[in-house]
Amino acid sequence: MPKIAIIDDDPDILEAIKILLINNGYTPVTANNPDDAINLVKSEQPDLIILDIMMVEADDGFYLANKFRKLGIKAPIILLTSISKVTGFEYGTSETVPADVFLEKPVESKILLEKIAELLQ
Numbered sequence: 001m002p003k004i005a006i007i008d009d010d011p012d013i014l015e016a017i018k019i020l021l022i023n024n025g026y027t028p029v030t031a032n033n034p035d036d037a038i039n040l041v042k043s044e045q046p047d048l049i050i051l052d053i054m055m056v057e058a059d060d061g062f063y064l065a066n067k068f069r070k071l072g073i074k075a076p077i078i079l080l081t082s083i084s085k086v087t088g089f090e091y092g093t094s095e096t097v098p099a100d101v102f103l104e105k106p107v108e109s110k111i112l113l114e115k116i117a118e119l120l121q
Contacts, residue, residue: 002120003027005046007037007064008080009055013105017050020109026116034060041068046075048119050112051099053081062097069098076100076119080107 006017009032021028029044031037033056041049049068053061065077077099101115 001025001027002047003029003044004116005037005041005044005049005051005075006030007032007040007049007055007061008052009033010052013052017112020112021116024113034064037064038067038071041073041075042071045073048116049073049075049077050080050116051077053079065098078103078112078115078119080112081105 004021004026006014006021006028007030008014008017011032014030014032018028018030029040029046031040037051040046051061051064053059055061057063061079061081065079068075068077078101079097079099080103082105100119103112103115
């Protein structure tokens with residue numbers, strides 16, 4: 001079973017995605033802050049990372065995505081966030097944001113599962 005890291009400071013989001021992943025044959029591991037996220041990803045070596053942007057600081061997810069790449073972690077990253085609704089700016093992946101997919105919260109379970117399946121192939 002592929003291991004997926006879920007990194008989000010909202011316990012309801014963590015639990016909902018965790019249940020969704022378990023019910024679809026994935027092994028979730030979770031963290032709710034940047035320090036725990038770095039330790040989790042280094043120790044668990046997930047196959048994919050689902051990452052919120054706004055946690056303790058408004059840009060924690062951007063920081064973590066870059067940190068993971070600097071550490072040599074090659075797992076695909078899905079940025080799952082509501083930052084565009086908060087800031088009014090449209091965000092996407094780029095060289096400065098080393099993520100594979102950018103999804104706005106709330107995201108339909110079907111869409112999230114489709115993106116996960118695509119990235120794990």
